Amino acid sequence: MNPATKITAFAAALAASFGAAYGVGATAGPENSPAPASESAGHPESDPPRADGGRTTPPAGGLQVSEGGYTLDLRTPRMEAGQRGEVRFAIRDGDGRAVTRFQREHDKELHLILASRDLATYRHLHPLRAADGTWSTPVNLPAAGDYRVFADFTPEGGNARGLTLGADLAVSGPYKPAELPKPSRTASVDGYTVELNGTLRPGVPQHLAFTVRKDGRPVTDLQPYLGSYGHLVALRTGDLAYLHVHPDGAPGDRSTEPGPAVSFTATAPGPASYRLFLDFKHEGEVRTAAFTVRSGAATGTPPPSEPSDGHEEAPSDGHEDEGGTHGH
Incomplete structure (x- = not known):
């Protein structure tokens, strides 16, 4: 078989293969066809529980400084242990503007949580918002170490959803991490x-x-x-x-x-x-x-080993x- 004949035969076989694949896809129909990668992957916050009893993992908040087009701008990244200071921050939209309109959730526009990495220190704060969108609150953290700042809020808007953004806060001073308390009821x-x-x-x-x-x-x-x-x-x-x-x-x-x-x-x-x-x-x-x-x-019920x-x-x-x- 000369080269031209070989090329012609290969092209015919390739066309037949594509035709068979198309026929299978047409028979299966769109309901049985796999969704595009962007659709089948989904978003963890929108994936519903499955009918077979399995459930997707619910999203955990506070792990990101930016989410859903909003960013936690923490203006107080460092403090000193045992000293009264002020935490200042703003919530910024996708254009970098400070957000000034929030929905009230649990009687507040925004809830601020501070927790040390060893979870020995915990604060639930309700800061005040200035007209320019800057939030501030006094706080005295007794122990040095790494802390996480959580801003829990819902922006105002018809399609707005609740968000929890997180940022790190360093508290200087002598540091000795605490052990996690054992499970107890x-x-x-x-x-x-x-x-x-x-x-x-x-x-x-x-x-x-x-x-x-x-x-x-x-x-x-x-x-x-x-x-x-x-x-x-x-x-x-x-x-x-x-x-x-x-x-x-x-x-x-x-x-x-x-x-x-x-x-x-x-x-x-x-x-x-x-x-x-x-x-x-x-x-x-x-x-x-x-x-x-x-x-x-x-x-x-605590674990038997503890x-x-x-x-x-x-x-x-x-x-x-x-x-x-x-x-x-």
């Missing part, structure tokens, strides 16, 4: 004992119920705080991923009692240890109870609001 703070019941599992929404007692007696007159009888923040050890937690019920809905139980729905993004910080208000003061839990097991005494003290930090400190 109880925590104590200022004469209050809080018991945790529930599970925390990867990819599955779970109910977490906290029962508050004072001097052994159930507290039945909790006061509303940030639109509910409690506010819960969950942080993953290692990378300090921020979990979005939603309260179950609200004051005044005719079904939610002011204690002694406060419940939430939370979803762990993966198997790990987590630190839970519950803020609750009673007798005019906000207090914080802290817990260590492991996802994938009952929150009240026995717990069933009692955990609150972290040695404070709860600060606008210009004030709620000490522990």
Whole structure:
């Protein structure tokens, strides 16, 4: 066979192959055809739970300084331990402009969380926003080390969604990292004992119920705080991923009692240890109870290799609001 004949035969075979492939694709139809890579990959925040019981991992917040067209511009990247200072920052849009319009979530336009990398120090702050979009709040961090600053907010707009952006904060001074407290189902703070019941599992929404007692007696007159009888923040050890937690019920809905139980729905993004910080208000003061839990097991059941005494003290930090400190 001469070269020209070989080329002609090869072209015919190639055309036949493409024709067969096209026929298979046409028979399968668009419903059975694989989606383009950009569609099949999807976005972790929009992937719904699967009908077969498997679930995509829910997104964890606070791991990025920029997301969804917004950036956390932390203007105070360094502080000194034990010294009262001021944290200043702005939320910037895709054009670099400071955002000045936010939706109110849990009675606030923005929630600011500060946590040390060892999770021994925790602050829940409510900074004030100036007209130019600059946020600021006083703070005194007792221990040196690396901290993570979380800005939890929802920009104003019809398609806006809640975001949690994170940035690093360095606190200078003598540094000695603290060990993570062992898992426990109880925590104590200022004469209050809080018991945790529930599970925390990867990819599955779970109910977490906290029962508050004072001097052994159930507290039945909790006061509303940030639109509910409690506010819960969950942080993953290692990378300090921020979990979005939603309260179950609200004051005044005719079904939610002011204690002694406060419940939430939370979803762990993966198997790990987590630190839970519950803020609750009673007798005019906000207090914080802290817990260590492991996802994938009952929150009240410590691992066999790490026995717990069933009692955990609150972290040695404070709860600060606008210009004030709620000490522990």
